[in-house]
Amino acid sequence: MSLTSRGRRRAAPRLAPAQDETPAQDETPPPRDTSQAAPPGRRWARPGPLALAGRPAVVAVGIGLLLAGSGAVGLLITRHTGHVPPHVARVKPVLPPVGPQQQTPAPEVAERVPPPVSLTIPVIGVRTRLIRLRLTRSGVLQVPGSPAVAGWYTGSPPPGAVGSSVIAGHVDSYLGPGVFYRLRLLHRGERIYVREAGGRVALFLVSSVRLYKQTRFPRASVYGPTPTPTLRLITCGGTFDYQTRGYLSNVVVYATLAS
Amino acid sequence: MSHQAPVRRIVRLLAACALVAAWLGTAAPAAMASPATATRQTTGYLRLAHLSPNAPAVDVYLYSVGNSNAMIVVHHVTYGTVSAYQAVPVGDYTVAMRGAGKPSTSPPVLSTTVRIQAGHAYTVAGMGPAAGLRLQVLDDALTTPPGRALVRVIQASLKEHKVTVTAGGQTLTKNLAFGSATSYVSVPAGTWNVHVTGGTMSASKSVSLPANTTHTIVVLDDPGRLAIDPLTDAAGSNLMPAGAPGTGLGGMAPRPASSPLPWVAVMALGALVVAAGLLGLRRRGRAWPASGPHAR
Numbered sequence: 001m002s003l004t005s006r007g008r009r010r011a012a013p014r015l016a017p018a019q020d021e022t023p024a025q026d027e028t029p030p031p032r033d034t035s036q037a038a039p040p041g042r043r044w045a046r047p048g049p050l051a052l053a054g055r056p057a058v059v060a061v062g063i064g065l066l067l068a069g070s071g072a073v074g075l076l077i078t079r080h081t082g083h084v085p086p087h088v089a090r091v092k093p094v095l096p097p098v099g100p101q102q103q104t105p106a107p108e109v110a111e112r113v114p115p116p117v118s119l120t121i122p123v124i125g126v127r128t129r130l131i132r133l134r135l136t137r138s139g140v141l142q143v144p145g146s147p148a149v150a151g152w153y154t155g156s157p158p159p160g161a162v163g164s165s166v167i168a169g170h171v172d173s174y175l176g177p178g179v180f181y182r183l184r185l186l187h188r189g190e191r192i193y194v195r196e197a198g199g200r201v202a203l204f205l206v207s208s209v210r211l212y213k214q215t216r217f218p219r220a221s222v223y224g225p226t227p228t229p230t231l232r233l234i235t236c237g238g239t240f241d242y243q244t245r246g247y248l249s250n251v252v253v254y255a256t257l258a259s
Numbered sequence: 260m261s262h263q264a265p266v267r268r269i270v271r272l273l274a275a276c277a278l279v280a281a282w283l284g285t286a287a288p289a290a291m292a293s294p295a296t297a298t299r300q301t302t303g304y305l306r307l308a309h310l311s312p313n314a315p316a317v318d319v320y321l322y323s324v325g326n327s328n329a330m331i332v333v334h335h336v337t338y339g340t341v342s343a344y345q346a347v348p349v350g351d352y353t354v355a356m357r358g359a360g361k362p363s364t365s366p367p368v369l370s371t372t373v374r375i376q377a378g379h380a381y382t383v384a385g386m387g388p389a390a391g392l393r394l395q396v397l398d399d400a401l402t403t404p405p406g407r408a409l410v411r412v413i414q415a416s417l418k419e420h421k422v423t424v425t426a427g428g429q430t431l432t433k434n435l436a437f438g439s440a441t442s443y444v445s446v447p448a449g450t451w452n453v454h455v456t457g458g459t460m461s462a463s464k465s466v467s468l469p470a471n472t473t474h475t476i477v478v479l480d481d482p483g484r485l486a487i488d489p490l491t492d493a494a495g496s497n498l499m500p501a502g503a504p505g506t507g508l509g510g511m512a513p514r515p516a517s518s519p520l521p522w523v524a525v526m527a528l529g530a531l532v533v534a535a536g537l538l539g540l541r542r543r544g545r546a547w548p549a550s551g552p553h554a555r
Binding site for chain 2: 055056057058059060061062063064065066067068069070071072074075135138139140141143147153155156157161162163164166168169170171172173174175176177178180181212214217219220223224225226227228234235236237239240242245246247250256259
């Protein structure tokens with residue numbers, strides 16, 4: 001360290017005289033002077049492209065363009081809505097789970113269907129464990145603490161049993177996509193797999209995808225009874241209200257057990 | 260080449276910038292497309308049951324009226340069997356029963372018609388003694404009064420011609436005759452001991468009847484005793500959540516449309532400075548030809 005720094009110190013004085021000698025060898029004045037008020041008739045006074053950079057007017061034009069440009073860029077960034085980062089736009093393929101497939105259950109209550117443990121939706125790359133959701137004190141459905149997992153509402157029938165089973169998950173976190181970010185992209189007939197605690201896998205087929213205003217959420221058709229084993233996947237959608245920090249709509253995917 | 264050419268180019272560039280800014284200010288907030296697929300409910304539900312104790316096994320056929328090809332065939336349905344519900348398109352149907360293994364072209368032993376309405380559920384059951392076997396269409400309940408369960412009883416026991424059924428302390432039906440069904444009775448949600456008593460025999464079973472569920476309790480003959488078959492007709496969330504769940508924190512939400520004014524101001528300031536600079540250049544430019552080497 002000390003050697004190199006000493007070396008540098010020694011090199012500096014050697015370079016300095018070399019620069020000083022240049023004007024002495026060449027009688028032409030330094031080109032810097034051309035930018036200043038040039039005496040008429042002198043050859044080197046002609047305004048070349050480099051010389052222009054020294055003129056205050058040109059500097060002003062440059063700064064002005066820079067300002068206008070940054071204004072345009074700022075406007076572009078703030079006006080650009082619905083931006084999806086490229087890594088989010090890509091769907092990572094997920095394989096369907098392996099396991100004995102659940103048959104359409106006999107309607108006996110005696111045939112108890114175990115609670116679900118995981119959910120897989122290959123076409124939108126969802127693979128998550130399922131936590132248990134209850135109701136909050138105000139009677140609203142709990143939502144998972146982590147935006148990366150979905151949860152089964154324990155007040156609804158387990159997936160695969162007769163009735164409408166409810167699974168909810170986040171569409172996004174504060175920073176990025178949640179487990180159900182692509183839920184609204186599902187189509188009729190696409191496959192949803194739910195693994196039970198016993199290891200069996202229930203296959204559901206999407207029957208419809210709906211977007212509801214939260215003020216007009218159809219609780220009866222989402223939470224109400226059905227005579228066949230059905231599934232309702234719920235997440236948020238529509239406009240995000242920055243005042244209340246919440247979405248104004250819900251996406252509900254309706255699915256029925258494949259028979 | 261005159262020095263004015265780059266000036267014009269700059270002016271043109273500025274004009275383009277202003278145009279782009281105007282477009283961004285007005286046209287950028289594009290509306291988000293709604294993913295909702297609006298499909299109206301066009302199906303109902305149907306299940307088939309064999310509840311005649313001394314009738315042999317049957318094959319059950321479901322025909323859409325006007326179509327001789329069966330839509331659904333259930334083979335070898337024996338006494339006590341109740342199928343799961345099948346979703347079927349709304350319309351009129353014929354349910355026909357033939358002896359198990361009989362050709363589908365043979366005349367049916369029994370047949371009846373059923374009209375399936377959207378969102379409704381039906382049980383078509385072979386009821387009564389073998390000699391007087393008939394197909395009965397039962398309208399099934401799907402919804403309940405809030406916080407309660409609905410239960411009905413089908414009496415399909417020949418051993419006891421009349422039965423009385425209770426759930427907990429509540430009497431569901433008294434002296435219900437063989438081959439008949441009650442309408443639904445509202446009961447408080449809970450797990451109840453369902454008790455069936457006939458003339459000499461009785462049976463009981465613990466049955467879970469959660470809120471927001473509907474059930475059919477079938478009284479059956481078992482060898483030497485009565486049996487209780489509790490069916491779940493429909494089930495929903497037993498505690499209906501209030502409102503709608505808040506399942507998003509906004510990280511992927513479109514940003515709010517902030518005011519474009521500060522940026523427009525910056526752009527305007529830039530344009531002003533450019534204009535001032537250009538003015539300065541122009542003044543100087545008039546002086547150049549006189550002072551430049553070409554003037555000589």
